Amino acid sequence: MDITISDIKNISEKIREHIGININNFAQEALKSRINNINTTYDIRNIDTLISYIENGKITPDDFLHHFSVPFTEMFRDPSMWRKLKDDLISNSKDRYFKIFLPSCSTGDEYYSLLILLDEIGILNSSHITVSSWSKKTIATIKEAIIPAKKMEINVANYKRFEGKGNIESYFESNKIKNLQKNTEFLNISIFDSKMPINQDIIIFRNKFIYFTQDTQNIVLEKLHNSLKIGGKLIIGIKENIFLTESTNSKFAKICEEDRIYKKK
Amino acid sequence: MQYKAVIIGGSAGSFQVVTKILNSMPKNFDIPMFLCLHRLKHVRSGFVEALSLKSNLTIVEPFDKDTIKKGIVYLAPANYHMYFQFGQKFSLSTEPSVNHSRPSIDLSFFSAANSYRDKLIGIILSGANKDGAQGIKRIKELGGTVIVQDPNDAQIKTMPLSALELITPDHILTTEGIINFLNNVK
Numbered sequence: 001m002d003i004t005i006s007d008i009k010n011i012s013e014k015i016r017e018h019i020g021i022n023i024n025n026f027a028q029e030a031l032k033s034r035i036n037n038i039n040t041t042y043d044i045r046n047i048d049t050l051i052s053y054i055e056n057g058k059i060t061p062d063d064f065l066h067h068f069s070v071p072f073t074e075m076f077r078d079p080s081m082w083r084k085l086k087d088d089l090i091s092n093s094k095d096r097y098f099k100i101f102l103p104s105c106s107t108g109d110e111y112y113s114l115l116i117l118l119d120e121i122g123i124l125n126s127s128h129i130t131v132s133s134w135s136k137k138t139i140a141t142i143k144e145a146i147i148p149a150k151k152m153e154i155n156v157a158n159y160k161r162f163e164g165k166g167n168i169e170s171y172f173e174s175n176k177i178k179n180l181q182k183n184t185e186f187l188n189i190s191i192f193d194s195k196m197p198i199n200q201d202i203i204i205f206r207n208k209f210i211y212f213t214q215d216t217q218n219i220v221l222e223k224l225h226n227s228l229k230i231g232g233k234l235i236i237g238i239k240e241n242i243f244l245t246e247s248t249n250s251k252f253a254k255i256c257e258e259d260r261i262y263k264k265k
Numbered sequence: 266m267q268y269k270a271v272i273i274g275g276s277a278g279s280f281q282v283v284t285k286i287l288n289s290m291p292k293n294f295d296i297p298m299f300l301c302l303h304r305l306k307h308v309r310s311g312f313v314e315a316l317s318l319k320s321n322l323t324i325v326e327p328f329d330k331d332t333i334k335k336g337i338v339y340l341a342p343a344n345y346h347m348y349f350q351f352g353q354k355f356s357l358s359t360e361p362s363v364n365h366s367r368p369s370i371d372l373s374f375f376s377a378a379n380s381y382r383d384k385l386i387g388i389i390l391s392g393a394n395k396d397g398a399q400g401i402k403r404i405k406e407l408g409g410t411v412i413v414q415d416p417n418d419a420q421i422k423t424m425p426l427s428a429l430e431l432i433t434p435d436h437i438l439t440t441e442g443i444i445n446f447l448n449n450v451k
Binding site for chain 2: 157214
């Protein structure tokens, strides 16, 4: 279905009223595509039907948010970033207790990759991980930890490039990630929530800025800045750019250009 | 200028064609050129360098929200879909693959068609699947000029033939024909 600007105007208020989000925070192409994803999921052919489904609760707010999020499609995406994170954690791991925050998760791929990394370098038990999502359904899916078989080929390839210690399949029982989910707190909050965790050592927020407008990116960056402790690291997607304003330059220092790792000043 | 952008989609067998096109373009080519080529997901470097070897034009992989500039060639980054926002900016996405491809030629062509309408030239080259056929149809529907590489000139015909099943293009051209066409763009 071709979503027009006028469609977006029509549903914007309804979504704000019934779902509680402002879709104008999202970049237009992404927005059209995510609304299309919801339409496809519910076999909706026009905007009026979408509005009626939202109004009459056939699509609950939580379901809407679950399907609106862009799923991550692979574990250990951009293996060089994971290698650098591993080296960084190892070099700083002596007597350290790490707080790591993964905001706005849409699937568990980044979380499971992190669990495996921390397990392999022996600091899973001395780390505290916070995983947040605006959808309860998404959190339940992440906890369930089922990896579709079709994703395994790329996961195996990425893990090899990450130079993992063993065999990624040893972390699975059937199609589920083994019970590594230690020291993890799951928060049902959105990135715009006032109750974001603080004093974090590392925030992994990859390929999420791309879905926001530039103005909203600056707001979100401020939130993430507040969540990090001084010297804490922010990791974003390799094709994302946060150094767009003078104020960003005063808040973060670039640690790794290639893998987009920044440090809070 | 009659046109405001060129978008080229290609897969297996298209690299040499794209290289020839880039090597033959004049320095003062005055509109942006977008390349949406199927490529290995995990190989992030080397492609731009290989395409740049003998080209007069600057070739880059855009970052999200980069401003689109005239005379620059933009290569869709590995493992991202590439969209074009009104307001002349790129918008990248990690949504799932389409036709087993990310970047998806169809998605880029759809987005370019919506942004540039009749000011767009869409070109589909050699490839072993159907990606791009629906996209080039969309470019045609919205008034753009569409060119399909002559299947007899293509190393792998599937992609040009899939496009020709859906549309009658403005031109069916060999590599040389495409180069001549682009050199005369006004």
